[in-house]
Amino acid sequence: MTDQDALFQFLLRMGDNTLVLGHRVSEWCGVSPVLEEDIALANTALDMIGQTQFWLGLAGEVEGKGRSADDLAFLRDVWDFRNVLLVELPNGDFGQTLMRQFLFDAWASTMLGRLMYSSDKRVADIAEKASKEVAYHVERSADTVVGLGDGTPESHAKMQAALDLLYPYVGELFESDAVDAAMVSAGIAPDPASLRDDYDTLIKRVLSEATLNVPASKFTHKGGRTGYMHTEHLGHMLTQMQWLQRAYPGATW
Amino acid sequence: MYAQLVKTAGSGVKSREEMSENEQDFQDRVDSDQKIEPKDWMPDDYRATLIRQIGQHAHSEIVGQLPEGNWITRAPTLERKAILLAKVQDEAGHGLYLYCAAETLGVTRDELTEELLSGRMKYSSIFNYPTLNWADIGAVGWLVDGAAIMNQVPLQRTSYGPYSRAMIRICKEESFHQRQGYDIMMKMAQGTEAQKKMAQDALNRLWYPSLMMFGPSDKDSVHSAQSLAWKIKIDTNDELRQRFVDQTVPQAKYLGLTIPDENLKWNEERGAHDYSDPNWAEFFDVIKGNGPCNTDRMNTRIKAWEDGAWVREGLMAHADKKAARKQAMTAAE
Numbered sequence: 001m002t003d004q005d006a007l008f009q010f011l012l013r014m015g016d017n018t019l020v021l022g023h024r025v026s027e028w029c030g031v032s033p034v035l036e037e038d039i040a041l042a043n044t045a046l047d048m049i050g051q052t053q054f055w056l057g058l059a060g061e062v063e064g065k066g067r068s069a070d071d072l073a074f075l076r077d078v079w080d081f082r083n084v085l086l087v088e089l090p091n092g093d094f095g096q097t098l099m100r101q102f103l104f105d106a107w108a109s110t111m112l113g114r115l116m117y118s119s120d121k122r123v124a125d126i127a128e129k130a131s132k133e134v135a136y137h138v139e140r141s142a143d144t145v146v147g148l149g150d151g152t153p154e155s156h157a158k159m160q161a162a163l164d165l166l167y168p169y170v171g172e173l174f175e176s177d178a179v180d181a182a183m184v185s186a187g188i189a190p191d192p193a194s195l196r197d198d199y200d201t202l203i204k205r206v207l208s209e210a211t212l213n214v215p216a217s218k219f220t221h222k223g224g225r226t227g228y229m230h231t232e233h234l235g236h237m238l239t240q241m242q243w244l245q246r247a248y249p250g251a252t253w
Numbered sequence: 254m255y256a257q258l259v260k261t262a263g264s265g266v267k268s269r270e271e272m273s274e275n276e277q278d279f280q281d282r283v284d285s286d287q288k289i290e291p292k293d294w295m296p297d298d299y300r301a302t303l304i305r306q307i308g309q310h311a312h313s314e315i316v317g318q319l320p321e322g323n324w325i326t327r328a329p330t331l332e333r334k335a336i337l338l339a340k341v342q343d344e345a346g347h348g349l350y351l352y353c354a355a356e357t358l359g360v361t362r363d364e365l366t367e368e369l370l371s372g373r374m375k376y377s378s379i380f381n382y383p384t385l386n387w388a389d390i391g392a393v394g395w396l397v398d399g400a401a402i403m404n405q406v407p408l409q410r411t412s413y414g415p416y417s418r419a420m421i422r423i424c425k426e427e428s429f430h431q432r433q434g435y436d437i438m439m440k441m442a443q444g445t446e447a448q449k450k451m452a453q454d455a456l457n458r459l460w461y462p463s464l465m466m467f468g469p470s471d472k473d474s475v476h477s478a479q480s481l482a483w484k485i486k487i488d489t490n491d492e493l494r495q496r497f498v499d500q501t502v503p504q505a506k507y508l509g510l511t512i513p514d515e516n517l518k519w520n521e522e523r524g525a526h527d528y529s530d531p532n533w534a535e536f537f538d539v540i541k542g543n544g545p546c547n548t549d550r551m552n553t554r555i556k557a558w559e560d561g562a563w564v565r566e567g568l569m570a571h572a573d574k575k576a577a578r579k580q581a582m583t584a585a586e
Contacts, residue, residue: 034565042342155568252440
């Protein structure tokens with residue numbers, strides 16, 4: 001694997017996370033529990049799609065085969081996606097969606113904070129722009145997790161169930177492989193494992209305020225960021241997301 | 254126009270002699286283009302009519318998210334997806350301004366929501382039509398937002414201050430929506446044969462429903478006179494519809510699309526286009542709940558509201574706990 005290949009893979013991981021989660025969040029359009037949440041969810045999805053344009057745009061440039069961000073988003077199949085499994089899981093109820101968002105935002109804010117010092121200026125620039133948005137996302141998702149965790153007995157039970165369901169997908173965010181090793185040695189990105197302490201501190205503070213218990217098991221599902229084995233859910237999402245591009249190849253939209 | 258067929262409260266326009274002193278002062282202020290503000294005296298019927306009109310407009314923004322949301326997950330490029338998300342976010346924001354404007358008249362957002370979900374209040378008939386191909390998203394921006402702007406631009410001068418100010422904000426964003434809709438139509442109309450077909454299909458289905466947005470013909474529009482006198486309606490339905498047709502015909506021509514109306518032609522004498530009326534029987538069917546999507550739209554909104562109950566209750570309970578803790582801490586100091 002050349003350095004360029006590794007960088008390409010790293011950028012796909014960043015861009016596919018925001019693409020897939022942004023898409024999931026956009027599925028909430030018009031059906032959230034309260035008008036303010038409709039606005040916030042659309043805004044979050046919009047930010048994530050915007051970040052996707054940067055990450056995948058740069059990925060295409062680095063790859064050097066003339067593929068645009070749209071080509072990468074709409075014309076790859078499941079095995080070429082490099083997002084973590086956490087973000088492709090279905091929305092579930094509103095609590096599950098916000099818990100997933102918080103678990104991701106907490107990682108994204110930590111990761112972007114480090115990427116702002118990347119040796120690759122293009123990466124640092126995207127991270128700097130995205131981190132402003134993510135600072136707001138994590139504040140909001142944390143507030144909502146606290147509000148619902150420490151709300152009624154019903155909302156507490158739903159948030160605990162969401163955490164129990166999603167927590168086994170968190171560990172994948174901190175997995176490392178040869179791509180990460182290449183990024184670390186080039187000074188482009190940190191070793192994912194090195195983010196774990198900051199992440200744990202952040203989520204434990206919020207989840208404790210939310211009166212929720214972090215599951216004890218350290219088991220983690222994985223296979224998304226390497227592309228080795230996604231969940232069954234991603235294919236259905238792509239079927240919908242990529243439909244127009246697949247059905248009418250070569251058209252300009 | 255997102256408020257249509259709003260029934261004006263009261264028994265019609267009163268003559269000067271029939272008005273009380275308060276009513277005379279009120280009408281004088283309206284006539285001299287002074288804004289009426291929430292704390293000012295206003296006739297009960299003016300208040301009731303405005304609640305209906307602003308409420309219906311707000312509900313339209315909320316329900317209006319659904320036909321566009323139908324395509325967010327299938328938007329063909331990242332940019333189109335982002336633009337559509339931004340647009341739907343704006344619409345939810347418009348709903349919020351409008352509910353706030355309605356609240357200044359003494360009705361809560363929750364009360365208005367109940368009225369919508371129970372079917373006592375309506376939303377614009379246009380949102381009971383489906384969005385079936387991607388060009389529909391272009392046509393919604395071009396025609397539906399275009400029609401909305403046609404109505405809302407004059408409403409910036411409406412007599413009720415909070416409503417007028419909401420309209421000024423909303424109009425700025427709606428013009429952007431209309432432009433992006435037209436931009437989609439351009440791409441489709443200049444695209445492949447399949448895309449051209451989508452564009453024409455969208456126009457064929459949405460043309461008459463768009464004309465319906467202005468409400469029934471003036472000759473069948475009861476109660477308009479009072480709303481015009483109060484300046485909560487500025488132009489008549491037919492005036493607005495004519496303006497819309499005249500604006501849209503050259504735009505369709507530029508796109509190379511055919512408006513589905515054999516009688517459409519320029520009338521030199523009137524300096525305006527002659528056009529066919531929409532099928533008013535269909536319009537009243539849609540208003541009564543028999544449009545193609547009425548049941549789906551209402552079921553979707555009802556489900557969203559019911560599924561979200563635990564979230565609203567949870568967040569309220571948390572806010573109460575937080576306030577109680579703060580109070581306990583202050584007391585302990």
